[in-house]
Amino acid sequence: MTALSSLTDAPVRLPAPLAQPVVDVVDARRSFGDHVVLDGVDLAIQPGEFVALLGRSGSGKSTLLRAIAGLDAETSGILSVPTRKAVAFQEHRLFPWMRVQDNVALGLPRAGRRAAAAQALEEVGLADKADVWPLTLSGGEAQRASLARALVREPELLLLDEPFGALDALTRIRMHALLVDLCRRHRPSVLLVTHDVDEAITLADRVLVLADGRLSLDLTVDIPAPREPTLPGFADLRHQLLRELGVELPAL
Amino acid sequence: MATVTAPLPDRVGRPGVAVARAARLGRGWRRWISPIAIVLLWELASKAGWLDPGTLAPPSDVISAARELLANGELQHHLWVSLGRVVKGLTLGVAAGTALALLAGLSRLGEDLIDPPVQMIRTVPVLALTPLFILWFGIGESTKVLLIALGTTFPVYLNTFAGIRGIDTRLIDAARTLGLGRTAIIRQVILPGALPGFLTGLRYSAGIAWLVLVVSEQINTTAGIGYLVTEARGAFRTDVIVMCLVIYGLLGLLTDFAVRTIERRALAWRPTFVGV
Numbered sequence A: 001m002t003a004l005s006s007l008t009d010a011p012v013r014l015p016a017p018l019a020q021p022v023v024d025v026v027d028a029r030r031s032f033g034d035h036v037v038l039d040g041v042d043l044a045i046q047p048g049e050f051v052a053l054l055g056r057s058g059s060g061k062s063t064l065l066r067a068i069a070g071l072d073a074e075t076s077g078i079l080s081v082p083t084r085k086a087v088a089f090q091e092h093r094l095f096p097w098m099r100v101q102d103n104v105a106l107g108l109p110r111a112g113r114r115a116a117a118a119q120a121l122e123e124v125g126l127a128d129k130a131d132v133w134p135l136t137l138s139g140g141e142a143q144r145a146s147l148a149r150a151l152v153r154e155p156e157l158l159l160l161d162e163p164f165g166a167l168d169a170l171t172r173i174r175m176h177a178l179l180v181d182l183c184r185r186h187r188p189s190v191l192l193v194t195h196d197v198d199e200a201i202t203l204a205d206r207v208l209v210l211a212d213g214r215l216s217l218d219l220t221v222d223i224p225a226p227r228e229p230t231l232p233g234f235a236d237l238r239h240q241l242l243r244e245l246g247v248e249l250p251a252l
Numbered sequence B: 001m002a003t004v005t006a007p008l009p010d011r012v013g014r015p016g017v018a019v020a021r022a023a024r025l026g027r028g029w030r031r032w033i034s035p036i037a038i039v040l041l042w043e044l045a046s047k048a049g050w051l052d053p054g055t056l057a058p059p060s061d062v063i064s065a066a067r068e069l070l071a072n073g074e075l076q077h078h079l080w081v082s083l084g085r086v087v088k089g090l091t092l093g094v095a096a097g098t099a100l101a102l103l104a105g106l107s108r109l110g111e112d113l114i115d116p117p118v119q120m121i122r123t124v125p126v127l128a129l130t131p132l133f134i135l136w137f138g139i140g141e142s143t144k145v146l147l148i149a150l151g152t153t154f155p156v157y158l159n160t161f162a163g164i165r166g167i168d169t170r171l172i173d174a175a176r177t178l179g180l181g182r183t184a185i186i187r188q189v190i191l192p193g194a195l196p197g198f199l200t201g202l203r204y205s206a207g208i209a210w211l212v213l214v215v216s217e218q219i220n221t222t223a224g225i226g227y228l229v230t231e232a233r234g235a236f237r238t239d240v241i242v243m244c245l246v247i248y249g250l251l252g253l254l255t256d257f258a259v260r261t262i263e264r265r266a267l268a269w270r271p272t273f274v275g276v
Helices: A002-008 A061-069 A100-105 A113-123 A139-151 A169-186 A197-203 A234-244 B015-047 B059-071 B074-106 B108-122 B126-137 B141-165 B169-177 B182-216 B225-234 B238-266
Strands: A023-032 A035-045 A050-055 A076-080 A085-088 A157-161 A189-194 A206-211 A214-220
Touching: A023 A061, A035 A061, A035 A214, A050 A061, A050 A197, A061 A085, A061 A157, A061 A189, A085 A139, A085 B169, A100 A113, A100 A139, A113 A139, A139 A169, A169 A197, A189 A197, A197 A234, A206 A234, A214 A234, B015 B059, B059 B074, B059 B238, B074 B108, B074 B141, B074 B182, B074 B225, B074 B238, B108 B141, B126 B141, B126 B182, B141 B182, B169 B182, B182 B225, B182 B238, B225 B238
Parallel strands: A050 A189, A050 A206, A085 A157, A157 A189
Antiparallel strands: A023 A035, A023 A076, A206 A214
């Protein structure tokens, strides 16, 4: 960890003096019975920074996200998290008994929430679906509605728990472009939990790997956007990350 | 439902058109053929003397009995009394079942305190409590209404409770991340989520309400459909008895239709599985 902390403390893209981190996690610990899932995780996310968190199934990445989202009081070490945060999950988790726009507007202050929801749906290209029931949406549409519901809150921190994991490859590419666009406009800090290495490199400023309850790798992605797997440096990063995740590839 | 797939020549009287129209009306009407045939057969058997009217009156007699009782206003009176009992009992029962389910469903303490006694009482057939209820509440209206109320409490309780506990915790997590507090989560997530269960319970309860009514109306009444039956039995009027049975059936159908209409409205969000 000591070798990594120098990396963590020096995000290249930030203006000096260093801003106060939006998320500050120090020595996060969580176990389920005898099974230790988080074994001392340190994580700081800067304002506007896009961080991707990789890990194998069961590595505890979702546990960490849930803890930061405030859904798990048992995890220690979550020092500061903004109150204005929003989550989009792998399953869209729209409430089936509310129309799409009511799902998006849920929990917003009464005044102006309809207009805000309409605008958010417009932004994700779902203006014409505002009045339909969620169960009639396709997978991609539902996930876009879920993104709209998160972004309409103008979050300082956007937490994404494998939001594109269940989508087909083409829809996923379209969703990536949409997410990049939305982030450029709203500039939230983002923590994206994923097991898709390419997705992490394509979207994030910084990619972390969670293994054995600790962050085992912390890489800054220095590839200019829009990022394509063919760009120099991409394959190298992918190689490094995959190896950290236990996938050995033939040498480049 | 059969629908016309191929365009047919639009010439009246042509067999193609008739077939198309038959296909369009098709199944809806087809389902009436056998019930009507049975009624006709029954009438025929009576007219031919194979069926003694003392055993079972022919449909035509049943209809004239209904006419007679409608004309002198008796049927309306008794129907109204019976309907009133069901409405009162069902309202009480559904309210009690819902209240108990909410108390038990929304808190562990509530569940531990409420669920065991409810589950125990539930195993006793409601009608077996009739003698006790008569001792407690007399032979008047209260006994009938309260028996219906008790019988209808349990299906609503069980299904609503299961509905509340069956809500996807992931949805509750999502609601929490949207900043909803406890009250808002109950109102926006738990109650709508438990609604399908509640409505299933309501449908069972509506059926039970009529069942309990039939039995409780046969004991010491001076009004109601059950009273009509008892009176008709004394006078060997099988036509009136059959008429009352038909009315019970129609009332059951009507309540089922009412609940299904509520379901269709309230659960419009749910795409219905219509078969494979």
